[in-house]
Amino acid sequence: MFAGTKVKNPTATREKLIDAATATMRRQGYCATTVDQICVEAGVTKGAFFHYFGSKEDLAVATVEAWCREGVYRADLGEAGNDPLVRLDCLFVGLIASVRNPGDEPLACLLGMVAQELGHSGGRLREVCSDGLEGWTALVSRLLRAAKEAHPVRMEFDPDALAWTLNALWQGSLLVAKTRGDPEIAANNLRQARAHVKRLFDPHPPGPGAAVRRMSSAGSESVPSDSDIGEGGSLP
Amino acid sequence: MFAGTKVKNPTATREKLIDAATATMRRQGYCATTVDQICVEAGVTKGAFFHYFGSKEDLAVATVEAWCREGVYRADLGEAGNDPLVRLDCLFVGLIASVRNPGDEPLACLLGMVAQELGHSGGRLREVCSDGLEGWTALVSRLLRAAKEAHPVRMEFDPDALAWTLNALWQGSLLVAKTRGDPEIAANNLRQARAHVKRLFDPHPPGPGAAVRRMSSAGSESVPSDSDIGEGGSLP
DNA sequence: GCGAACATACCAACTGGTCGGTATATTCGG
DNA sequence: CCGAATATACCGACCAGTTGGTATGTTCGC
Secondary structure (H helix, E strand, C coil): CCHHHCCCCHHHHHHHHHHHHHHHHHHHCCCCCCHHHHHHHHCCCHHHHHHHCCCHHHHHHHHHHHHHHHHHHHCCCCCCCCCHHHHHHHHHHHHHHHHHCCCCCCCCCHHHHHHHHHCCCCCHHHHHHHHHHHHHHHHHHHHHHHHHHHCCECCCCCHHHHHHHHHHHHHHHHHHHHHHCCHHHHHHHHHHHHHHHHHHECCCCCCCCCCCCCCCCCCCCCCCCCCCCCCCCCCC | CCHHHCCCCHHHHHHHHHHHHHHHHHHHCCCCCCHHHHHHHHCCCHHHHHHHCCCHHHHHHHHHHHHHHHHHHHCCCCCCCCCHHHHHHHHHHHHHHHHHCCCCCCCCCHHHHHHHHHCCCCCHHHHHHHHHHHHHHHHHHHHHHHHHHHCCECCCCCHHHHHHHHHHHHHHHHHHHHHHCCHHHHHHHHHHHHHHHHHHECCCCCCCCCCCCCCCCCCCCCCCCCCCCCCCCCCC
């Protein structure tokens, strides 16, 4: 038999539980999600649940960690060697696409969902969320810093601060868009942010008739257009 | 006896319940907040609770509505006749102050808290949150539009879209700041937003030696400095 | 004294979590 | 290679505590 078809398949069961928890908690949040509900959605009994996770919170921790792990790497930044500004643009385009075309997904970030509920609790779950937010911010901050080194800036800015601003804007956009039932709000916000970042670097070459200086690193840099590009990462 | 000292005081009891719900839900969110907990915090029995509110959700609806009502008007915009740009600046300064100096308040917006949890539910509570978010956005949008009419703009923008962006940024900032346990993140974000809005209008008067054109409407326009200003509204 | 404003006792449904048990893999002596 | 021994994966009934909500008082102001 194949490995995936085994009757007893520990890794698959664990994964099913985490997947179910991801979906349910993204919809309803941590508190409103029931252990029984997760079990049903995962097609697993309670016995199995507590065989793998010591508590509901443990499962949530594992779920958030998995979300961050997959999410950060899933973020579609294009090829690693590309110009950081291009990669940033890829990030924006990916986020916009994921918001406008959520498929059957709940249009919410697990991280933001759980963080909102547990932000004032001293528990482990809050820490994991905090780390997750920092991870995304660090990624963006690195790109911004790299872009600063690769391009002349038109207006000085602090990469770290801007990265946090973008993170907050992303989380808030999801919250508002979800509540209003209008993904376009989030898309608009992201477009504004995208334009803002672009504007920080010099789009108009310094002198007239100076189309000479271009993106520093060469290679196949396909700057994505405004139109949607396939599924981008929906992180954090 | 005084009106406030009566043993049975319907309006006061209702208020106590709403106050308790506001505080508790801002800390823990809607789902994690218990009816019993609210009753204890309000110093009231369950009987009284259900005398005034048909259900937990009813109480939440009333609480969110009260939050919006008081919040929108509490937002410290300075005097009504002032220049819209000054009033916008007052708004930013007030928000920054409320974030940096939360006192004993939970550093969270009731609206965002509840909205995050119920964004995917079709219930009445979600609608109230949606309306609340729109109310704040409309307020800011009006100010931006008025500012556009009163001042030359250096860069074209859509007041409505920008207002939604600011709303999302505010909500997201609270979420991130709370989760990271660092109000300065939110304060920084707000400062960036404040600078961004300021930059949209011409800080450099058009021609050299043109210190003539000033804020349009006269009056006592005290542009608040960067330093903190007393409690601002922490809305939405 | 009468209705509104509260208090108390209580309930059915559900919560996260436990526990004894069973079925399947894995190991290992012979 | 085999079959017993043991470890792992999983099941589902069950539990004590909590939940939102109710039914039935009691008390107070007019």
